[in-house]
Amino acid sequence: MRxxxxxxxxxxxxxxxHLCLWRIRVPRRQTTALLLIFLLPVTPVLVLWxxxxxxxxxxxPGPWEFAHVALFQISLALAYIVVYSALEQDSPxxxxxxxVAAAGDAGRSPQDIHAIFVTxxxxxxxxxxxxxxxxxxxSDGMVTLTPKGRFWAALFGGVRRVYGMxxxx
Amino acid sequence: xxxxxxxLVLAPIFGLSAQVFFHLVxxxxxxxxxxxxxxxxxxxxxxxxxxVASVLALLEMQSPAADVVVLLLFNALIYLALSYGYFNFxxxxxxxxxxxxxxxxxxxxxxxxxxxxxxxxxxREMLEYRLARLxxxxxxxxxxxxxxxxxxxxxxxxxxIDFCKRLVVGRRIxxxxxxxxxxxxxSRADPA
Numbered sequence: 312m313r314x315x316x317x318x319x320x321x322x323x324x325x326x327x328x329h330l331c332l333w334r335i336r337v338p339r340r341q342t343t344a345l346l347l348i349f350l351l352p353v354t355p356v357l358v359l360w361x362x363x364x365x366x367x368x369x370x371x372p373g374p375w376e377f378a379h380v381a382l383f384q385i386s387l388a389l390a391y392i393v394v395y396s397a398l399e400q401d402s403p404x405x406x407x408x409x410x411v412a413a414a415g416d417a418g419r420s421p422q423d424i425h426a427i428f429v430t431x432x433x434x435x436x437x438x439x440x441x442x443x444x445x446x447x448x449x450s451d452g453m454v455t456l457t458p459k460g461r462f463w464a465a466l467f468g469g470v471r472r473v474y475g476m477x478x479x480x
Numbered sequence: 481x482x483x484x485x486x487x488l489v490l491a492p493i494f495g496l497s498a499q500v501f502f503h504l505v506x507x508x509x510x511x512x513x514x515x516x517x518x519x520x521x522x523x524x525x526x527x528x529x530x531x532v533a534s535v536l537a538l539l540e541m542q543s544p545a546a547d548v549v550v551l552l553l554f555n556a557l558i559y560l561a562l563s564y565g566y567f568n569f570x571x572x573x574x575x576x577x578x579x580x581x582x583x584x585x586x587x588x589x590x591x592x593x594x595x596x597x598x599x600x601x602x603x604r605e606m607l608e609y610r611l612a613r614l615x616x617x618x619x620x621x622x623x624x625x626x627x628x629x630x631x632x633x634x635x636x637x638x639x640x641i642d643f644c645k646r647l648v649v650g651r652r653i654x655x656x657x658x659x660x661x662x663x664x665x666x667s668r669a670d671p672a
Contacts, residue, residue, distance in 0.1 A: 315554040390561035401656045405638040418626035427657040455591035464586035474507045
C-alpha cells in the first residue's frame with residue numbers, strides 16, 4: 312500500500328508544481344515543460360532510493376517496487392499530456408458534442424454547426440504547424456517531407472494498414 | 481513481497497497487451513462495428529485481463545484486504561492511463577488533419593504546392609465527415625436532418641475536459657462558440 316501512496320503523492324506533487332508554474336507563466340514549449348515536470352522527478356527518486364535507506368520506509372525497498380512507482384508516474388503523465396493538448400486547443404469533436412447538448416430538445420441543424428467554425432486560414436495553420444515541426448520543408452513553393460516527416464508518415468501508414476483503417480480526417 | 485510482486489507490476493501491461501490483441505482481432509472480424517465500439521470492447525477486455533492478473537498476484541502474495549483494494553485501484557489507474565494513450569494514438573489516424581497531410585505528402589514524392597494541399601480539402605466535407613462519424617458512433621443522434629444530444633462516452637469526456645480546462649487554462653469549451661464569451665486568446669474553434 313505504501314508503494315501506491317508514495318506514487319500518488321509523487322504524481323500529485325508534480326501536478327501541483329505544474330499548476331503553480333502555469334499561474335506564474337505558461338511556458339512557450341508546453342509539452343516539453345510538462346514532460347520535464349512529470350518525468351524528471353523519477354530520476355532523483357531513484358538516486359535517493361539508492362543512497363538513502365531511510366527512503367525504504369516509504370515502501371519502495373526494491374527495484375520492482377520502484378518500477379511500479381515509475382510505471383504509475385510515466386503512464387499517468389503521458390495520459391495527462393494527451394489530455395492537456397485537448398485543454399490547450401479546442402477540439403472540434405468536443406465542441407460539436409457540447410454545442411449539440413446545449414440545444415437540448417431543440418437540437419441543432421448541420422448548418423448551425425458549420426457556422427460556429429472559422430472557415431478561413433485553418434488549413435494554412437496546419438501546414439505551417441507541419442513546417443514548424445520540421446516534418447516537412449518548403450522549397451520553390453513545393454512542400455516535401457523531411458526524413459522526420461517520412462518516418463511519422465510511414466509509422467501512421469503502417470498502423471492504418473495493420474488495423475485496416477481508412478485515411479480518415 | 482516475494483517473487484510474485486513482479487507479476488503485480490506487469491499486470492497493467494498485460495492488460496494493455498490484451499487490449500491491443502482484441503482490438504486488432506475486432507478490426508478485422510467485426511468491420512461493421514463502429515470505431516468507438518471496437519475500442520470500447522477491446523478496452524474492457526484489457527481491463528478484465530489486467531484485473532484478473534492483479535487479483536491472482538495479490539492472492540498469491542496473501543496481502544491484507546486493505547492492500548488488495550488499494551493495489552487493485554492502483555493497477556486499474558495505470559491500465560486506464562495506458563489504455564487512454566493507446567486510444568488516442570489509434571484515433572489520431574482518423575481525426576488528425578496533420579497526419580492526413582503527411583500521408584498525402586508521402587504519396588507525392590515530388591512534393592505538393594501549398595495551394596494543392598489546400599485544394600485537397602474541403603472544410604465543409606471535413607465537418608460532414610466528423611458529424612457522420614459521431615452519428616455512426618452513436619455519440620449524437622440524428623432525426624429528420626437535425627442533430628440531438630445523446631448520453632455518450634464522448635460527451636462524458638467533454639464534461640471532464642471542460643472541468644480540467646477551467647482548472648488549468650481558465651477557459652471552457654463553450655467559449656469557442658458563445659459570441660458573448662470569446663476565447664481569451666481571441667481564437668475561435670478550428671478543425672484539427
